[in-house]
Amino acid sequence: MIEIKNLTKRFPDRRGGTVHALSEVDLTIADNEFVTVLGPSGCGKTTLLRAIAGLTGWDEGGILVDGEPVRAPGPERAMVFQNFALLPWATALDNVAFGLELRGEPRGRRHATARELIGLVGLDGFEDRLPGELSGGMQQRVGLARALAVQPRVLLMDEPFGALDEQTRRILQEELLTIWERRRLTVVFITHSIEEAVLLGDRVVLMSPRPGRIAETVPVDIPRPRSFDLHGLGRTEEFTTLTTHLWERLRTMHPDRVGAHR
Amino acid sequence: MTPRRGPLTLLPPLSGLLAGGVLWEGVSRTADAAFLPPLTEVLTRLAELTADGKILPSLLSSVINLVLGLAISLTLGLTLGTLMGRYRPAEAALGIYMYALLTAPSLVFAPVFFSLFGPGRTSIVAVVVMYSLFVIVITTASAVRDVPAQLLEMGRVYGAGERQLLFRVVLPAALPMAMAGIRLGVGRAVAGMINGEMFIAVVGLGQILTEAGGSFDSTTVLAVLLVVVTVALIAIGITHWADRRLNGWLPETSRT
Numbered sequence: 001m002i003e004i005k006n007l008t009k010r011f012p013d014r015r016g017g018t019v020h021a022l023s024e025v026d027l028t029i030a031d032n033e034f035v036t037v038l039g040p041s042g043c044g045k046t047t048l049l050r051a052i053a054g055l056t057g058w059d060e061g062g063i064l065v066d067g068e069p070v071r072a073p074g075p076e077r078a079m080v081f082q083n084f085a086l087l088p089w090a091t092a093l094d095n096v097a098f099g100l101e102l103r104g105e106p107r108g109r110r111h112a113t114a115r116e117l118i119g120l121v122g123l124d125g126f127e128d129r130l131p132g133e134l135s136g137g138m139q140q141r142v143g144l145a146r147a148l149a150v151q152p153r154v155l156l157m158d159e160p161f162g163a164l165d166e167q168t169r170r171i172l173q174e175e176l177l178t179i180w181e182r183r184r185l186t187v188v189f190i191t192h193s194i195e196e197a198v199l200l201g202d203r204v205v206l207m208s209p210r211p212g213r214i215a216e217t218v219p220v221d222i223p224r225p226r227s228f229d230l231h232g233l234g235r236t237e238e239f240t241t242l243t244t245h246l247w248e249r250l251r252t253m254h255p256d257r258v259g260a261h262r
Numbered sequence: 263m264t265p266r267r268g269p270l271t272l273l274p275p276l277s278g279l280l281a282g283g284v285l286w287e288g289v290s291r292t293a294d295a296a297f298l299p300p301l302t303e304v305l306t307r308l309a310e311l312t313a314d315g316k317i318l319p320s321l322l323s324s325v326i327n328l329v330l331g332l333a334i335s336l337t338l339g340l341t342l343g344t345l346m347g348r349y350r351p352a353e354a355a356l357g358i359y360m361y362a363l364l365t366a367p368s369l370v371f372a373p374v375f376f377s378l379f380g381p382g383r384t385s386i387v388a389v390v391v392m393y394s395l396f397v398i399v400i401t402t403a404s405a406v407r408d409v410p411a412q413l414l415e416m417g418r419v420y421g422a423g424e425r426q427l428l429f430r431v432v433l434p435a436a437l438p439m440a441m442a443g444i445r446l447g448v449g450r451a452v453a454g455m456i457n458g459e460m461f462i463a464v465v466g467l468g469q470i471l472t473e474a475g476g477s478f479d480s481t482t483v484l485a486v487l488l489v490v491v492t493v494a495l496i497a498i499g500i501t502h503w504a505d506r507r508l509n510g511w512l513p514e515t516s517r518t
Contacts, residue, residue: 050415053419054419055415055418055419072418073418073419073420074421075421077419078419078420079416079419081412081415081416083412085410085412085413085415085416087413087434087435088435088511088512089435089509089511098420098430099420099421101430102417102420102421102422102426102430103421130511146420150420
């Protein structure tokens, strides 16, 4: 369980003022829950994720993961990065095994685990390729396998499919869901795509910018397993209602909506 | 992945060399310049000097100076560069010296080394280090600084301590760019070697150069120069080879 209480993070801006990256964020995420965090750029959603990861500090409030306060990165949390963050000199297999290597697992054992996960993400036969020889979608599969290899209880995903083209993104969304159905774990998934947030999440946490705060939490009561293709989810009434509602909220807070209220 | 190496790949460099040789020979024969002997004469002199047993022992002595100097420069340069690139206080403390010494003409330190170490090998090695160290330090420092922040965060998320971060992430990521500095350093080390041998301890190839220069024997000077250039090219060739071995993962198009 992740408990975020009154989380506030400020930093000085260039004109001597203060920017609230996060303001009094309260959020509790249950075990094995899939929470998507949606918001326009600058709403602090990535800052929130980095705080949970232990990569950045904050000024007030706190975060507990399974009752333990977060102070630094920990073995129960793994992260998938927007730009993949793979080691360009290491093969797909070594990249997947990297977290285990850092933990000092012997080569044979970590490679066995890595091979299994390479299979899980559908990259059989690509073990010895370098990231530069893989497509963006395949690179992110490696990123996902690397995260799952360390057997985290919490998976933090920072717009993981944001750098991919539409078709690749849909395929990876479905595969992520399939994997998550099989090995349940808590997922915090940052996105700026409304459809992605609704398709994947048990709840959509909508954040608004300046100061970054939670505007609304929307439960998604669409039955699982979900998939765009099989159930025509995109055309169901629940899906349309939710995405329309979220879009109504988002457009009012969008920074490009200059003068629209005049 | 690797381009096919047929006999044709050797054609451009060989024809370049041939054209240069013809140009040298032609200019020297038509201009009749006293200090520009024709290439054929220089090559003949080189063969004579080699046969007299003058070149090889001097060459060996020079190469030892070069190798020792480069070994010190590489060790110190990569260490200092990594410290400066990764730790702000190290940069603040050392940066000014490194940039000052990079721009200072390295030979002005020759008398200092002479008075400290005497006219022996140590002084020449010190000059080689002086020539090659700072470009390696500064390129390594900026290579380390330029390691993508996301790779560092990734390392931290997966539990890397500072030591693991340094050896598993920072250094491999910085190596391709650091290698560019090392290549420059190797070229400068050869220049340092020959200058040290000419101005401090008159030994090695520098000794032959100094004596020949003193008696206006430009044929010998150029003959020795050919040897020095060959040493430099071989040293740089070895660096390229090492670069390819270490950084083979880089796509061919992003090579410098």
